[in-house]
Amino acid sequence: MMRTCAMVVVMLCSLCARGQVRLSKLVLKPKEIYELSRFDILVVDSLIMKDSSKIILNPLKPDNFIHAKVAIFYSGTVIDGKGLRGLPGRPGKQGISPSSPCSDGGPGRMGTAGTDGGKGINLFLYIADVVFKGTLLVDVSGGDAGDGAKGGQGGGGGPGTRLCTGGNGGAGALGSNGGNGGNSGTVTFHSPSIPELRSMLGGRIVVRTYGGNQGLGADGGAGGFSGLSPVGNSKMDGKTGKKGIKGKDGLPGKAGAINFQDK
Numbered sequence: 357m358m359r360t361c362a363m364v365v366v367m368l369c370s371l372c373a374r375g376q377v378r379l380s381k382l383v384l385k386p387k388e389i390y391e392l393s394r395f396d397i398l399v400v401d402s403l404i405m406k407d408s409s410k411i412i413l414n415p416l417k418p419d420n421f422i423h424a425k426v427a428i429f430y431s432g433t434v435i436d437g438k439g440l441r442g443l444p445g446r447p448g449k450q451g452i453s454p455s456s457p458c459s460d461g462g463p464g465r466m467g468t469a470g471t472d473g474g475k476g477i478n479l480f481l482y483i484a485d486v487v488f489k490g491t492l493l494v495d496v497s498g499g500d501a502g503d504g505a506k507g508g509q510g511g512g513g514g515p516g517t518r519l520c521t522g523g524n525g526g527a528g529a530l531g532s533n534g535g536n537g538g539n540s541g542t543v544t545f546h547s548p549s550i551p552e553l554r555s556m557l558g559g560r561i562v563v564r565t566y567g568g569n570q571g572l573g574a575d576g577g578a579g580g581f582s583g584l585s586p587v588g589n590s591k592m593d594g595k596t597g598k599k600g601i602k603g604k605d606g607l608p609g610k611a612g613a614i615n616f617q618d619k
Contacts, residue, residue: 382398386406396420397421398411402424406433410434417477418475429489433491435495437494437495438495439568440473442471442535444470445471447506451511460523463511464509464526464580466508466530467532469504470502472537474568476499476539479542481543491559496543497565498537498612500537501609503571507574510526510577510598513582515586522594523594524583527579528600529576531603532573533603534570534572537609539609542613542614543615547618553616566609567610573605
C-alpha cells in the first residue's frame with residue numbers, strides 16, 4: 357500500500373510539468389466528441405459521457421491522464437487512444453522503354469515501403485467514484501502498419517533489326533516492404549473501487565490493448581517485354597526481363613497491459 361501511494365505521489369508531481377485542462381464539469385452529449393488536442397491531462401470534478409460519446413486522447417503525447425472525482429458512463433462510450441495507422445507505400449515507376457532498336461529496357465524502380473503504425477497511448481485513469489449506466493470502451497491498441505507498394509515493371513526492349521537481336525526487357529523492381537505494426541499502450545486504473553472495476557472488465561468495461569497488424573510486402577514488378585525481330589525470327593528476339601522479388605512483411609506490434617492500482 358505504501359509503495360502504491362508513493363507511485364501516485366510521483367505521478368501527480370509529474371503532472372505539474374504537463375499541459376492540462378481543468379473543469380468543474382464536463383458533460384458530453386450523445387455522439388459528441390471531445391479531443392484533448394492541446395493537452396494531455398484532463399482534470400474534472402464530474403465527467404458525464406452520454407450514449408456513444410467519445411474522448412480522443414492527444415496522439416502527440418505518449419502518456420495521457422484523466423482525473424475525475426465522479427465519472428458516469430452511458431451506453432457505447434469510448435476513450436480512444438489508438439495509435440495512428442501507417443501509410444501505404446507509393447508504387448514504383450516503370451523502367452524506360454528505349455525507342456532505339458536493339459536496346460535493352462531499363463529496370464523498374466522500387467516503390468516506397470509502408471510506414472509503421474503509431475504506438476498506442478498510455479492512459480492513466482484516476483476515478484474516485486464511478487457509475488455505469490452502459491458500457492465503456494478504452495482502446496489504446498497500436499496502429500496498423502501500411503502495406504508496401506508494388507515494384508515498377510521493367511521497360512520493354514527495343515525492336516530488333518535484320519542485323520541485331522531485339523533488346524532485352526528490363527528487370528522488374530523489388531516489391532517494397534510492409535511497415536511494422538505499432539505497439540499497444542497500457543491502461544492503468546487508479547480508484548478506491550478497484551475490485552468492482554476489475555469485475556466489470558470484459559462486460560461494462562472493454563479494454564483493447566492489441567498490437568497493430570503488420571504491413572504486407574508487395575509483389576515485385578513484372579519483367580519488361582522483349583524486343584522482337586522484324587522478320588519473325590524468334591532466335592533474333594530479345595529476352596523477357598526477370599520479375600522482381602516480393603517485399604518482406606513487417607512485424608506485428610506488441611500487445612499492451614491493463615493495470616489496476618488502489619488510489
